[in-house]
Amino acid sequence: MSIDTIIAFSLLVVVAGGFYAGRTRAIRLVGDARRELHSLPNYYGYYVALWTGLPALLVLMAYALIGGQVADRMVVSELTREAAPLTSTYLETLTNDADYQALTAAAAQQRGRVVELNEEISRLRSTRGEDRDPAMIEARRAEQLEVLNLATDTDAQAVRRQEEISQGILDSIAEDAGGYRIRAGFQLELGGNAAKQLFMADARRIADGRIASRTSPALDAAAASLVETEALIRRSVAGLVILMAIAGFGLSRFQIAPSFRARNNVERLVLVVLFLSSLIAILTTVGIVASLLFESLRFFREVPLQEFLFGLQWSPQIAIRADQVGQSGAFGAVPLFAGTAMITLIAMVVAVPIGLFSAIYLSEYAGTRFRQIAKPLLEILAGIPTVVYGFFALLTVGPFIRGIFGALGFEDVVTQSALSAGLVMGVMIIPFISSLSDDVINSVPQTLRDGSYAMGATKSETIRQVVLPAALPGIVGAVLLAISRAIGETMIVVMAAGQGANLTANPLEAVTTITVQIVMLLTGDQEFDSVKTLSAFALGLVLFILTLIMNIIALRVVRRYREKYD
Template identity: 45%
Template sequence: MSPLWTPLFILALAIAGFFAARSRALSTAGGNPRLMHSLPRVYGMNALIWTAAPALLLLAALTLAQPMMQERQVMSALPDSLTASAGETSLAMAEICRIAGGIATAIENRSLSKDAALQSSDIGTLRDALTGAGIAVTPETSAEILNGAQDWYAYDRRAALLHAVLALGAAALGLVWALRRARKDVNARSTVERGILLLLMGAASVAILTTVGIVFSMLFEAYHFFQQYSWREFFFSTNWNPRFQGGSDLGMLPLLWGTLYISLIALIGAVPIGLFAAIYLSEYASRRMRSIAKPLIEVLAGVPTIVYGLFALITVGPILRDYFAAPMGLGNSASSVMTAGLVMGIMLIPFVSSLSDDIINAVPQSLRDGSYGLGSTQSETVRHVVLPAALPGIVGAILLAASRAIGETMIVVLGAGAAAKLSMNPFEAMTTVTVKIVSQLTGDTDFASPETLVAFALGLTLFVLTLILNVIALYVVRKYREQYE
């Protein structure tokens, strides 16, 4: 049975409980809602919450805990030769999960029977059955791996059945409890309001918990990296040359320089153009012009970044090479910092323009009228009244554009290349932190090696960099807001 059926059964039971509790509560009042403590639908909502919430929470907790318990049980049966190191353990578990997933798919497609998959004690017979079902099993695949895959699939089946029984049992108990309290004198409204409050608090905490989870996941892996590689070499070395055979140079300075250089060029182009466009649309453009120009600018925000990357690779890069870099003797490559920066700046224009336009429009008209009443011109009003009032929001828009530029990957891959170097020449190929994070985690990687773990150290550095930008922007916003107020 698919795992999706269990929550669907729970929701169906909760909906049925809604109508049953509402009818029962109404019947205890003789069909007169005026005699009830709460509205009839509130009793139904109470039953729906008591039926669905505990069961779904229990199901989620069991689902989250299952992989850890399952992996621990399967690993306990593996020989020491397959668990001698973290890398070997990771490879063994990956192979077990792959074969177990193939067994599950083959059984669902009826190309493999459950008896052949689970009851084959002879490894040769099991290998032949799996190969016949289209599961890639080589003669070098050990018997321990095949037995582990059997155990993994069997554990999956038992866990799915146990989870369904426990979750549906919790839903049934919650429904019985809610129906017993579906009486006219019971205060169901308080229970429903507390449930909704908890739901809202949970929704509000999702972003916070997600951020905490991201930070801790990067911290743990970065800690493992710095146990194997010197932090001084990582932060202060100017060489980036990862070699999975050993002897790697993993200095982040070339990557950080490329990130900041490309982002700076992008912001130099995007911020003035976007801000001037926002000022024109909000203060000078007619209603007809605004209705045409604003949607056209915002179209740029919906273009996929891979399209911008292709535009940089095919159009912008060759133009800069043929008409600027080559004639001035600055380079002969179409992939360069300037190519990626200019195209990324085009991508960022709608972020700066749209947000700044909304912020400028939010400035009260009374401020403009007061400035006009004192004899100021429209340009003077924009410079000395409107922009200072909108400055905190404009700084936020610029910060969003900067964060987007720092985290961009596809435009850099296609427009700037992948060379990690320190250079002031904007027509040379360079790369960024995000590109190297992707490259270090692509392909068959050993998560115990520093060449792979360095991606988490780079990610943590990028997170700290954006955090510093936020702190600086907050300081600027508060300073100018105090001056204006």
């Protein structure tokens, strides 16, 4: 049994003991005169148990949340401190090394030349008419490529020289336990942020006995240090937990007296527990929104907001190195907004009438028998995983649509189209609309229907002129909720609508949506601070704001409706 389990288990035992101790003490204090007690004996038990368990539990939770990070920090700072003399020697050597300095200077100059050439080329390109000299442009571009290759070479040489120097310094360290620790600290100090994280992640894997991406004596040393630090933290936490439990137990037991209002105090403690739970939920939400916001701000520092919102071209492929010639990426999100809008529109055109009409049939016309069978069946539709809808769209609906429109004489109809994704998404949303509308229609008071019948209205007149207007706000709310579902739906569109960011009004072409692009941007190997990756956060923010607005309107509308008839 691990020490964590032992702590948790003994905490339980101590809490149970606290309950028993509080209860018996209260009883013993008054003897047979139970009426003297302010509260029932159990409440004294709960009071002591809560005070024994809660503070200790909070400490445990804090440990579970940040214990690992604290251990990492401690190890990193310890190791880098040990390696500090070595690091400064290295940096000194690097500044005094003539070869290295010459190489970096050369690389900087070459890169400056590339930029110059770049400007010249764009100037040449912007020339129109007789002055335009295509041969010149070609020559300059060739030269640029050459210089660029040269710069890359020089860079590589500089890095090689750097490695030679650091290797020389590392070689001077003894091959013993202390030496490996210093090597680990050296690597941590000189590596970038990402390298540092990678190093610590590997150290942790080794410490936990899992398989690391690479091994080295230095890593082993860091892992050993990690194990040690964690054990230390765990022991202190265990001590703190025991201390908290004992203190809580002692203090609360001391308070018990016949006139002590245990019942009211337990009430207050329960309130604290409930409040903390809701606080966690709220803080999580705030955290997610904040991270979305901050990453988006980083994106908008690179790409202007108006370009993102109004640009007509979306092609997020971006050069991997800053000086690479190639695509610079286009981040105009209008094609994505248009694709999202088109697919949502098609889905609504399918789902709103069918969902609404089936709700009307089920609530107003169908017999109890049919209703009992049909309603669960409709709800099964809501339980189908979206990925299943996705391959239904891709393998069944897509080819079907291609076949039909092909036969009608449309050329180049593709399997992946906005139409097939929209149709299938509509089917997915039908139960959503029908079951919400059904609830709303059922909650229209029977007296309204009776009133209409008593005026000599037929059933359909009553539904059209009285029931639906009364249910309208609720139905609008249902539709808005359905729209925000459609906007956020991903899987069907990934599979059925294709990935090309086409700006088109033709539903037979492949389009892409905000959600699909987020998937595309963030799957596979990614660099987490490139503009391409950051754009996913900006898209996520747009999505969040859109669905938030929809939900707010929907909830408002629904609430107004409730006020009227409850």
